[in-house]
Amino acid sequence: MKRANPTRQRLAALGLLGVPLLTYPLLSLPSGELGGIPATYLYLFGVWAGLIVLAAWVAERRK
Amino acid sequence: MLSGWFIALLATAYLGLLFAVARFGDARADAGKSIISANVYALSLAVYCTSWTFYGSVGRATSGGLSFLTIYIGPTLMLLCVGVIIKMIRISKAQRITSIADFIASRYGKSQLLAGMVTVIAVIGVVPYIALQLKAMAASVDVLLEHSGGSFQVLGLDSTFLIAVVLALFSILFGTRHLDATERHEGMVAAVAFESVVKIVAFMAVGIFVTYGMFGGLGDLFQRAAASADLGRLLQLDSSRAGTWTALIILSGLAIIFLPRQFQIIVVENVDESHLKRAVWLFPLYLLLINIFVLPLALGGLLHFDGQGINPDTFVLTLPLARGAEVLALLAFIGGLSAATGMVIVETIALSTMVCNDLVMPILLRSTGNFVEKRNDLSGLLIGIRRAAIALILLLGYIYFRAAGEAYALVGIGLISFAAVAQFAPAMFGGMYWKQGTRAGAVAGLLAGFLVWLYTLLLPSFAKSGWMTSGFVENGLFGIGWLKAQALFGLAGLDEISHCLWWSMLANIGAYVAVSLNTKPDAVEASQAERFVDVFRFDSRNTEARLWRGKASPDALVQLLERFLGAARARQQLAAYAGSRGAEHWGNLPADADFVQFAESELAGAIGSASARVMVASVAQEEDLGLEEVLDILDEATQVRAHSRELEAKQRELEAATTELRDANDRLRELDRMKDDFISTVTHELRTPLTSIRALSEMLHEDPRIDLADRTRFLGIIVNEAERLTRLINQILDMAKLESGRAEWTTSEVDMGEVVRESMASLEQLFREKDVALEGDIPSGLPFVLADRDRLTQVMINLLSNAVKFVPGGTGRVQVRVAGSAGLVRIEVRDNGPGLTPEECVVIFEKFRQGGNTMTDKPQGTGLGLPISRQIVEYFGGNLWVESEPGAGANFIFTVPLPAPDDNSGRQVA
Numbered sequence: 001m002k003r004a005n006p007t008r009q010r011l012a013a014l015g016l017l018g019v020p021l022l023t024y025p026l027l028s029l030p031s032g033e034l035g036g037i038p039a040t041y042l043y044l045f046g047v048w049a050g051l052i053v054l055a056a057w058v059a060e061r062r063k
Numbered sequence: 064m065l066s067g068w069f070i071a072l073l074a075t076a077y078l079g080l081l082f083a084v085a086r087f088g089d090a091r092a093d094a095g096k097s098i099i100s101a102n103v104y105a106l107s108l109a110v111y112c113t114s115w116t117f118y119g120s121v122g123r124a125t126s127g128g129l130s131f132l133t134i135y136i137g138p139t140l141m142l143l144c145v146g147v148i149i150k151m152i153r154i155s156k157a158q159r160i161t162s163i164a165d166f167i168a169s170r171y172g173k174s175q176l177l178a179g180m181v182t183v184i185a186v187i188g189v190v191p192y193i194a195l196q197l198k199a200m201a202a203s204v205d206v207l208l209e210h211s212g213g214s215f216q217v218l219g220l221d222s223t224f225l226i227a228v229v230l231a232l233f234s235i236l237f238g239t240r241h242l243d244a245t246e247r248h249e250g251m252v253a254a255v256a257f258e259s260v261v262k263i264v265a266f267m268a269v270g271i272f273v274t275y276g277m278f279g280g281l282g283d284l285f286q287r288a289a290a291s292a293d294l295g296r297l298l299q300l301d302s303s304r305a306g307t308w309t310a311l312i313i314l315s316g317l318a319i320i321f322l323p324r325q326f327q328i329i330v331v332e333n334v335d336e337s338h339l340k341r342a343v344w345l346f347p348l349y350l351l352l353i354n355i356f357v358l359p360l361a362l363g364g365l366l367h368f369d370g371q372g373i374n375p376d377t378f379v380l381t382l383p384l385a386r387g388a389e390v391l392a393l394l395a396f397i398g399g400l401s402a403a404t405g406m407v408i409v410e411t412i413a414l415s416t417m418v419c420n421d422l423v424m425p426i427l428l429r430s431t432g433n434f435v436e437k438r439n440d441l442s443g444l445l446i447g448i449r450r451a452a453i454a455l456i457l458l459l460g461y462i463y464f465r466a467a468g469e470a471y472a473l474v475g476i477g478l479i480s481f482a483a484v485a486q487f488a489p490a491m492f493g494g495m496y497w498k499q500g501t502r503a504g505a506v507a508g509l510l511a512g513f514l515v516w517l518y519t520l521l522l523p524s525f526a527k528s529g530w531m532t533s534g535f536v537e538n539g540l541f542g543i544g545w546l547k548a549q550a551l552f553g554l555a556g557l558d559e560i561s562h563c564l565w566w567s568m569l570a571n572i573g574a575y576v577a578v579s580l581n582t583k584p585d586a587v588e589a590s591q592a593e594r595f596v597d598v599f600r601f602d603s604r605n606t607e608a609r610l611w612r613g614k615a616s617p618d619a620l621v622q623l624l625e626r627f628l629g630a631a632r633a634r635q636q637l638a639a640y641a642g643s644r645g646a647e648h649w650g651n652l653p654a655d656a657d658f659v660q661f662a663e664s665e666l667a668g669a670i671g672s673a674s675a676r677v678m679v680a681s682v683a684q685e686e687d688l689g690l691e692e693v694l695d696i697l698d699e700a701t702q703v704r705a706h707s708r709e710l711e712a713k714q715r716e717l718e719a720a721t722t723e724l725r726d727a728n729d730r731l732r733e734l735d736r737m738k739d740d741f742i743s744t745v746t747h748e749l750r751t752p753l754t755s756i757r758a759l760s761e762m763l764h765e766d767p768r769i770d771l772a773d774r775t776r777f778l779g780i781i782v783n784e785a786e787r788l789t790r791l792i793n794q795i796l797d798m799a800k801l802e803s804g805r806a807e808w809t810t811s812e813v814d815m816g817e818v819v820r821e822s823m824a825s826l827e828q829l830f831r832e833k834d835v836a837l838e839g840d841i842p843s844g845l846p847f848v849l850a851d852r853d854r855l856t857q858v859m860i861n862l863l864s865n866a867v868k869f870v871p872g873g874t875g876r877v878q879v880r881v882a883g884s885a886g887l888v889r890i891e892v893r894d895n896g897p898g899l900t901p902e903e904c905v906v907i908f909e910k911f912r913q914g915g916n917t918m919t920d921k922p923q924g925t926g927l928g929l930p931i932s933r934q935i936v937e938y939f940g941g942n943l944w945v946e947s948e949p950g951a952g953a954n955f956i957f958t959v960p961l962p963a964p965d966d967n968s969g970r971q972v973a
Binding site: 005007008009011012014015018019022023024025027028033035036037038040041044045048049051052053055056059060 | 129132136139140141142143144145146149281282283285286289298299300302305308309312340341343344345347348351355358
């Protein structure tokens with residue numbers, strides 16, 4: 001049997017990593033604000049952007 | 064400036080531009096130069112962002128804070144499961160699937176019942192969503208008109224209706240150009256991608272204008288919001304709603320692949336699987352960007368219009384208008400228009416395919432058989448049905464909008480649709496990964512989930528609109544408390560969406576699994592299950608043909624194709640097929656299983672797999688294979704695969720064995736050659752001294768008058784040659800013994816220093832005769848080695864006599880050094896003779912090979928001394944080698960290892 005595609009597996013792993021990071025209870029951790037912007041807002045967009053950057057890196061890099 | 068006519072003109076101009084883009088895309092596709100690149104594909108996925116995103120997110124953020132983000136985080140996470148999506152695409156291409164209804168129906172035995180059910184659920188679920196788009200467009204037009212105080216009516220029709228008509232025309236023009244729905248609508252995809260760009264530019268422009276133009280940036284907005292108790296709440300997540308948060312992520316994650324328009328764009332319109340690689344991050348990036356300013360816009364609106372009662376769903380328009388930025392407001396209007404039109408166009412096209420193939424066709428085929436029989440070309444009829452379906456769906460959306468428009472906030476309607484399409488998830492995922500899932504199970508699951516959705520979500524929303532009494536929501540059906548629609552079995556405390564998702568999924572998955580486990584699939588189901596679940600491994604070429612058996616007439620099949628595809632297209636496809644089978648004309652092809660298969664899949668592209676199966680069955684007498692036989696064939700296919708894998712493994716083993724044998728054979732041949740060489744060399748070596756002995760003996764024998772001096776000299780030579788002969792024979796015997804392992808060894812503790820000294824002493828005379836200096840550097844107190852003393856002496860004498868043979872008389876010098884080092888004793892015999900070339904350093908250890916040119920020089924030894932020495936040294940675990948360069952003398956070195964420490968550690972020569 002053909003071995004599963006490593007890029008697909010890496011992306012799926014990123015997805016699985018995103019689930020706990022972007023749901024409760026971890027989501028209730030950030031509190032207060034940074035530079036006038038609520039920490040929750042920064043956390044959500046930060047993690048989201050991080051996932052996108054990692055996904056882009058995994059998907060687009062040359063083997 | 065913003066008169067009704069101007070707005071109408073602008074909207075028309077925009078739609079005209081869209082039309083041009085679509086036309087361009089189609090023209091390029093027809094010319095074979097597709098403009099659908101990975102980027103265009105990724106952008107077209109953003110059809111997910113409807114006017115619900117454009118206007119509704121802001122509205123939702125004014126009440127729920129950051130929770131609107133769940134609708135976009137879910138798709139981000141779902142899209143990362145690329146494997147699932149690629150499997151869907153692969154299956155759809157293999158089975159020529161044109162819609163999600165077709166996908167589910169095809170998996171569960173090409174069931175018309177399932178196809179119909181999915182279509183009905185999709186239409187009921189999605190019509191409110193289309194209504195939502197119309198509502199958003201109407202609302203945006205109203206805002207602009209209200210601002211300018213104008214109004215706009217043509218022939219007494221309201222603007223929303225006109226918009227719906229224009230959208231219907233657009234969808235009809237681009238969605239139903241070709242009959243075959245698997246043929247992609249590249250123009251439409253291009254237009255949708257273009258719209259995605261427009262809407263994100265418009266939204267971000269408004270976001271930046273409000274955040275940095277009307278307020279002092281993000282920080283300022285958040286600070287001012289935090290100062291107010293009401294708004295400060297929006298900045299924090301409410302962890303008591305953790306369940307809702309997760310439920311919405313799941314729901315939106317399912318919606319991104321199961322909404323009919325998303326399935327259409329992601330799966331049906333996919334040109335190249337590799338485009339997904341771009342989409343997997345570019346689309347989430349799009350979602351992230353379009354959401355950055357949602358909360359700031361919501362806060363800005365709430366701060367700016369504090370208490371003015373402006374609908375938060377329209378903040379995107381009203382905020383710029385409030386500052387007099389009419390151009391920006393118009394840009395936002397265009398953005399909202401693109402968001403709505405993109406969704407409506409793709410959704411209606413996807414739904415119309417489903418309605419035509421899975422609702423209307425089965426009814427037509429069943430009820431009015433003769434009607435279908437009578438018409439020769441049905442392709443026109445099919446296109447007509449699709450166009451009518453598009454118009455009808457938009458009309459339904461319009462009616463829903465008129466009837467329920469004001470009752471619900473935008474976001475509420477969207478989530479109802481999401482929950483409806485989420486009902487497809489168990490049948491879809493089960494169908495792709497679980498062979499045991501049966502049609503009965505899928506029907507039961509869909510039905511159960513749909514009914515729960517209807518009861519807990521859709522009907523209560525009707526009740527809220529005042530269309531029906533809300534008794535079943537407040538008091539439960541028939542007044543039974545635990546049947547309260549939004550607190551089923553007393554499950555209160557959840558919001559309505561999570562409540563519906565929880566119960567409907569429980570019912571859906573439960574029914575699907577339980578019924579599947581308790582029913583047996585029929586033959587078609589079993590084979591389809593195999594094709595879907597094992598799509599990456601299914602050996603279609605060999606198995607497909609065997610899964611159909613029966614009789615068919617080629618003419619009937621061709622006729623069928625011509626009727627449904629239109630004569631021209633049918634001929635084109637038939638010719639291509641005939642070409643692929645190496646026939647000149649399709650008339651020459653036998654109507655075998657392969658041909659039937661081809662006809663069915665062509666038909667499936669046009670009218671859906673379920674109807675295609677019925678149609679093919681009507682002209683071909685198919686033998687019912689029965690479940691057992693189908694399973695046998697599939698098993699056999701699996702076994703054949705297993706066998707072929709085994710065979711491959713065996714073959715590899717055989718190849719390896721063959722290689723080994725060949726190597727062994729080569730070695731044997733080499734040995735044989737060496738043996739021949741050896742014998743001829745030995746013979747030659749023996750003959751040389753024999754010849755000279757014989758010649759001299761004959762001379763002595765035949766000529767008695769030879770004088771005494773010569774006689775003595777001849778006899779001396781004879782004696783020498785005889786000795787040489789004896790030595791040679793002894794060494795050959797020695798060598799043979801060593802090589803065969805029959806040599807006798809007497810191992811004892813040996814002091815190497817003593818061996819070397821004795822050997823030097825015994826050859827002292829020889830050195831003196833030739834006037835060669837022999838020097839020794841032999842430390843005392845060397846450790847003992849375990850070896851055969853006589854044998855080591857033999858090695859030493861051999862090396863010394865070699866050395867003395869090759870050094871020049873008079874100036875010759877031979878040095879012997881003995882040293883003990885880590886675990887071994889090392890003996891060097893260095894001479895200042897002519898030295899050896901690197902090649903000679905190797906060959907001198909071969910039998911009968913000697914230093915110097917043996918062809919011209921008189922041989923100086925037997926050529927066996929070094930090989931024997933090496934054998935001896937190696938027998939004791941040591942090494943013998945030479946370090947030399949031409950002209951720089953030679954240094955023969957051999958080592959003998961010391962015994963392991965536990966044998967006789969520390970014992971030294973006194």
